[in-house]
Amino acid sequence: MADYRNLRELVTGARPEEQRVLLAIEDITMSPRMRALQQKGRFEVFPIFRGCASIIEAGVISYFRGNYISAYLTLVPVIEGVTLRWMGYTGRGKKPDFRKIKRFVASSYRRQPCPGNPLFHEVYVNVADKILREHLFRPSGEGDAHSHFNRHLAAHLLSDSHFGTKENCVRLCLLLDVMSELYIYETYCQDPRFYLRGEEIQKEYEGYVQAFINRADSSAPERTLLLAKDANNHFESNASPFRCASGQDAAQVKR
Template identity: 30%
Template sequence: MNLWETYVKVDKHLNEKLLTIPPYPCVSGKRIQELLASLENPDPAWGGLDGEILRMVKNPWQRAYQIEYRFKPTKIFNDFMKIIESATYDLMIGNYICSYLSLVPVVEAILRKWFNEIKSINKQGGDFNRKIFVENLVKYLYEKNNERHTNIKFQNWINNQIKFFDFMINEVFYLRFKDSEEGVKKEFNRNRTLHLLDNIEDVEVVRDNNTRIFLLLDIIAELYLSLNEELYNQNTFHTDYEKNIDFNLRWKIYLKSAMETINFTDMTIINFAFYQEEKKTMTDEQKQKFIEQKEYQIQFIQSKN
């Protein structure tokens, strides 16, 4: 099995979970083989292949990279960077509900921006129709990608992302209620989330949906940038991230925030103390200790003012 066949095998399994191999420059041939090993010999303690993808997407370094070298250069993301930044911080501290709910409307907002940009360039009229726009956009992306003849591997790479984008938008994320009543398509559904708040209290589902929605945004940014070869190359092959102070500041903030979740944060205390009582995760004695801890922290802050 050659490298591309391995890629397709791994990705086919991931698509069943509404996931894909992330569009990151760090995804080398070696990494693809590691993902295959996670598929064929999964370690339950690490979540198998799904767990590998979750950690790749949530990685503090990667999230800082995506913001600095994918989202910021992508013009259609510009008006929503504060929301994405807040959602990323919530992701790092384990506040999955706020992170996911913040990003669900961002997907459509970005698509509308893309529609307006294309309409302005082509001097077209008409209002935004998500289904028609995405169908035309997918055709356009395939046409532009097929014009590339110098790098077949990159062409295959982008084609796979177009396919995933088309699948997620048209066959999953925007499905009507009656078409999304079972399985993962019920879990990751824009209409059920915004109108019914389905699965919002299921910690594992919301955690997985964060992986899916960040992946979807990563794919959209990758496809947008791929249309501009100079901009894409500049933000892929000529990134001096070691000297980029903005990237490093984000990375350290995200890393510090993620590391704090190893122990109890205020958010995890709230979750364990009030919303998992049926599992008896936290006793009243433990709650009392946290009350005393918070009182001490409040006094310490007051003493500094």
């Protein structure tokens, strides 16, 4: 509830700043513990995510290493892949029309007229649908998506726009989390995340923390090769590269 109040104050303030809102969302969404909970409690369990779970984890590891280009390009196709599995497509026969894929989340009420937690369900449907239709799945002929957050742009490299950013990676992980929440509301399945013991997420948690710590190493290839050649901030290059989602430095996270 405290997170909700904080976000509401940021959004409804006299001069809401997108960067501050994104940082608040990052603090909630992108901590190593939260990513481990989502990985073990949802993505490796729910059928529509299970086939993409290792791909999701590869993207998350790239994120924690500060390789946002690789993280973004890894996670972008997962959104469509999860949606197709949710629609029942198995890879055989004709793939569903993309217009149906784009509108799938918005049609949630047709699949489940009585969803669990209807108030939150409505909020999540509206948020996910807006992100998908107006940005991620927006046709290239209809203008630019916000912050170049667009699958078509990434898939075909239509321009030199910098889509592989930290912020866009956070948006993708948030979208996956919202989709997993909607899946629970539609299917009435239990949320396995709440039944996980600490030791069951320990391996993933420690791996993500280690990836985060490794990016602080000045000899890491992401820093010596990619960051050195990139003057446009594809990678985190501020004065303190050790900040993680919780605002702690690498040493604090390790402890």
